[in-house]
Amino acid sequence: MKSAISVQYLGHSCFLIATPKAKILIDPFLTGNPKAAAKAEDVECDFILVSHAHADHYGDAVSIAKRTGATLIAVYELALHAGAQGVKVEPLGCGGGKDFSFGRVQLTIAHHTSSVDGPSGPVMLGSPVGFLIRIEGKTIYFAGDTALTMDMQLLGERKQIDLAMLPIGDHFTMGMEDAAEAVRMLKPKLTVPMHYNTFEAIQVDPGVFVREAGKHGYQVEVMQPGASITL
Ligand code: NI
Ligand code: MN
Numbered sequence: 480m481k482s483a484i485s486v487q488y489l490g491h492s493c494f495l496i497a498t499p500k501a502k503i504l505i506d507p508f509l510t511g512n513p514k515a516a517a518k519a520e521d522v523e524c525d526f527i528l529v530s531h532a533h534a535d536h537y538g539d540a541v542s543i544a545k546r547t548g549a550t551l552i553a554v555y556e557l558a559l560h561a562g563a564q565g566v567k568v569e570p571l572g573c574g575g576g577k578d579f580s581f582g583r584v585q586l587t588i589a590h591h592t593s594s595v596d597g598p599s600g601p602v603m604l605g606s607p608v609g610f611l612i613r614i615e616g617k618t619i620y621f622a623g624d625t626a627l628t629m630d631m632q633l634l635g636e637r638k639q640i641d642l643a644m645l646p647i648g649d650h651f652t653m654g655m656e657d658a659a660e661a662v663r664m665l666k667p668k669l670t671v672p673m674h675y676n677t678f679e680a681i682q683v684d685p686g687v688f689v690r691e692a693g694k695h696g697y698q699v700e701v702m703q704p705g706a707s708i709t710l
Contacts, residue, residue, distance in 0.1 A: 483615040483710075486642065489522075490514035490704035491535060491677045494621070494644060498614050501525040501581035504549070505610070505621055508538030514677050516705035519543055528584065529553040530623030531593035531607035532560065535677070541566055552577075552584055556605030557593065573608050582614035587634065589625035591652065617641045617710045620665065624674065627657035632664040641710055643667035646674035647688050648681030655683055659691035662699070670699045671708070 487495045491514055492506040504524040509515040512535070519539035527549050529540050537557070544551045544566040551561045551568045558570035571577060576585030587609040594601035609623040611634070620634060620643045634640065643665050646652035652674055653661065662670050670692060675683045689699045700708060 484617055485707050485709050486619070486671075487516075487707040488671065488673075488702040488704055489516045492530070492621075492624070492644070492646065492673045493538075494673075495522065495524065496612070496614070496619070498581050501579070503528060503581065503612070504543065506530055506536040506538070506623075507540050507543055508535045510539050512538070512677060514704045520546070523547060524549045526579065526581070527551045528610050528612075528621070529557060529561070530589065530609060530621070531591060532557050532595045532604040533593065533624070534595075536624070537595070552579075554586060554593070554605040554608050556603075560595070560604050573606050576611070582612065585611040585613075587611050587620070587622075588628065588630045589623040590628050591624040591626070611638065619710075620644070620667065622646060622661070624652045627653045627661050629664075631661050635664045635666040640665055640667040641669065642708075643670045644673050645670055647672040647685060648675035648677075648683055650680045655685075655688040655691060658688055659695070662692045662697045663695050667697070669708075670697060671702050672699065 485497045494505045496503040502524040503526045505528045509519040555570040558568040562568040589607040589609045591607040593607040610621045612619040647658045685701045692699045
């Protein structure tokens with residue numbers, strides 16, 4: 480039977496999830512991303528999830544939302560920032576969720592910051608978050624930019640995670656050793672690493688992460704930008 484959900488990696492932390500009911504784009508940093516597997520002007524989607532306001536996540540979200548008419552889902556302050564630019568938005572609070580046409584999105588805790596550049600320095604736009612996405616009976620956890628946190632253990636105990644996307648690049652987020660510990664707590668069926676090798680500061684060998692997670696019996700798939708998996 481053909482799988483109902485395909486997940487395409489578009490580079491850095493950008494993924495395009497296609498379900499029978501909708502296309503959901505996460506953290507669309509394509510313009511200026513040396514690893515981008517698509518052009519912002521070519522991406523089609525119905526919903527855009529943005530984990531936080533940093534340019535390597537918020538990226539092309541507003542321009543894509545304007546062109547496609549997609550609804551942007553984000554934490555309150557970030558959603559209103561996008562809404563002020565003429566985008567259709569759905570503001571949520573961390574821990575809160577909502578049912579959409581394709582399934583459910585819940586915002587999860589991420590330990591990081593969330594800012595856009597203002598005239599005299601960074602301006603904070605609410606808390607950074609991750610996403611727990613429930614579609615067609617599958618549960619996807621997109622961690623966003625975050626440190627390792629005990630909250631992940633709670634997710635592992637309470638949710639049956641089919642796919643986890645975890646940052647491994649170190650420097651701005653958890654590195655591979657902590658990400659392997661995150662896998663142990665989250666207990667996902669499959670993990671895909673993200674947020675590495677896009678820039679000089681986050682160069683790592685993802686094979687190390689594959690081995691570390693493998694020691695605990697967990698499967699990791701290193702996706703090349705442009706590659707897809709089905710759930
Ligand atoms: Ni960030
Ligand atoms: Mn980032």
